[in-house]
Amino acid sequence: MTLKFDLQPSPAPRGDAEREAILADPGFGQVFTDHMAVATWTAADGWGDSAVVPYGPFALDPASAVLHYAQEIFEGMKAYRRADGSIWLFRPEKNAERFAVSAHRLALPELPVEAFLESIEALVEADEAWVPSGGETSLYLRPFMFANEVFLGVRSSRRVQYCVIASPAGSYFSGGVAPVSIWISRDYTRAAPGGTGAAKCGGNYAASLLAQAEAAEQGCSQVLFTDAIERKWIDELGGMNVYLVTSNGELVTPELGTILEGVTRDAILQLCPELGLTPVERRVSLQEVLNGLKTGAITEIFACGTAAVITPIGELKDVDGQYRVGSGEAGEVTLGLRQALLDIQYGRREDTHGWTRRIR
Numbered sequence: 203m204t205l206k207f208d209l210q211p212s213p214a215p216r217g218d219a220e221r222e223a224i225l226a227d228p229g230f231g232q233v234f235t236d237h238m239a240v241a242t243w244t245a246a247d248g249w250g251d252s253a254v255v256p257y258g259p260f261a262l263d264p265a266s267a268v269l270h271y272a273q274e275i276f277e278g279m280k281a282y283r284r285a286d287g288s289i290w291l292f293r294p295e296k297n298a299e300r301f302a303v304s305a306h307r308l309a310l311p312e313l314p315v316e317a318f319l320e321s322i323e324a325l326v327e328a329d330e331a332w333v334p335s336g337g338e339t340s341l342y343l344r345p346f347m348f349a350n351e352v353f354l355g356v357r358s359s360r361r362v363q364y365c366v367i368a369s370p371a372g373s374y375f376s377g378g379v380a381p382v383s384i385w386i387s388r389d390y391t392r393a394a395p396g397g398t399g400a401a402k403c404g405g406n407y408a409a410s411l412l413a414q415a416e417a418a419e420q421g422c423s424q425v426l427f428t429d430a431i432e433r434k435w436i437d438e439l440g441g442m443n444v445y446l447v448t449s450n451g452e453l454v455t456p457e458l459g460t461i462l463e464g465v466t467r468d469a470i471l472q473l474c475p476e477l478g479l480t481p482v483e484r485r486v487s488l489q490e491v492l493n494g495l496k497t498g499a500i501t502e503i504f505a506c507g508t509a510a511v512i513t514p515i516g517e518l519k520d521v522d523g524q525y526r527v528g529s530g531e532a533g534e535v536t537l538g539l540r541q542a543l544l545d546i547q548y549g550r551r552e553d554t555h556g557w558t559r560r561i562r
């Protein structure tokens with residue numbers, strides 16, 4: 203099944219000069235384009251009311267289910283403008299599939315993959331002029347879905363709103379590609395077996411904010427969470443997956459289960475043999491990481507995700523101390539992988555995996 207997202211043009215789009223000024227220094231997630239894609243679902247009629255409409259607020263009844271029970275999911279992806287002006291997506295069907303997985307876990311209706319892709323393409327076409335060019339800029343796309351039945355009862359909502367908004371993006375971390383410090387949370391966990399860690403739902407992020415605030419107090423930009431049962435195995439960061447580079451050429455990342463299956467994580471697993479590295483997915487204990495940093499068995503650590511691509515980690519910190527990663531500078535393997543991935547996304551390296559999709 204697919205849905206059509208016909209354009210209802212904004213009567214008051216931003217002018218060229220205003221848009222160009224924003225695109226010159228977009229920041230991240232602060233400014234939104236002139237339109238948004240929407241669709242609604244009801245238990246009685248299924249999906250409908252799909253269109254690209256002027257960007258604007260929703261009218262929400264105070265009894266809307268999402269405000270009380272957090273039945274909500276979202277995605278994050280980007281549209282990239284290449285040097286020749288064309289606009290491309292990177293593995294959008296992976297986001298569509300993960301959106302369906304998240305929907306299932308949160309007892310929301312699944313939006314068919316084709317309808318998801320159609321909504322993304324229609325919005326990017328409508329707001330094409332908002333896709334920045336140059337450097338690592340992109341148009342960040344945020345599909346989301348929430349329960350908006352007006353009813354105070356704990357059951358899945360019979361009315362749901364789907365929406366995609368778009369925001370021109372520069373670099374995710376204000377420090378650019380400089381190595382970041384990461385706080386190892388001892389007090390809080392992110393996801394338990396059987397919980398919602400593998401889904402991209404707002405509640406996971408709400409639950410991470412206190413730990414994130416603690417990290418910020420310690421001068422760190424993100425939190426590294428350990429598993430919820432033994433507090434022994436590393437899981438992922440608050441908003442990114444994590445990789446270790448070993449001295450014997452392995453690229454090790456925590457196995458799936460309670461963590462989010464990152465599109466970037468998966469691309470790196472597939473890409474790294476081309477760069478002479480062996481991908482390994484397995485459980486990794488925090489002790490192994492700290493020992494490895496001491497002995498030199500772990501040479502680099504990096505975080506990965508759509509927003510920040512690949513970000514070197516220069517230092518881990520916890521209540522007991524600080525642990526420098528290698529020299530504390532961005533490592534060769536991290537930078538090499540980062541470049542390879544960006545080159546595929548921006549069309550400077552051959553896409554042998556069929557990951558990129560031209561939309562304009």
Ligand SMILES: Cc1ncc(COP(=O)(O)O)c(C=O)c1O
Pocket residue numbers: 278438439440441442443462463464465466467506507508509
């Ligand atoms: C908790 C978490 N882990 C990992 C990721 C990385 O996923 P992706 O590479 O699909 O952006 C994200 C970002 O979406 C995230 O929020």
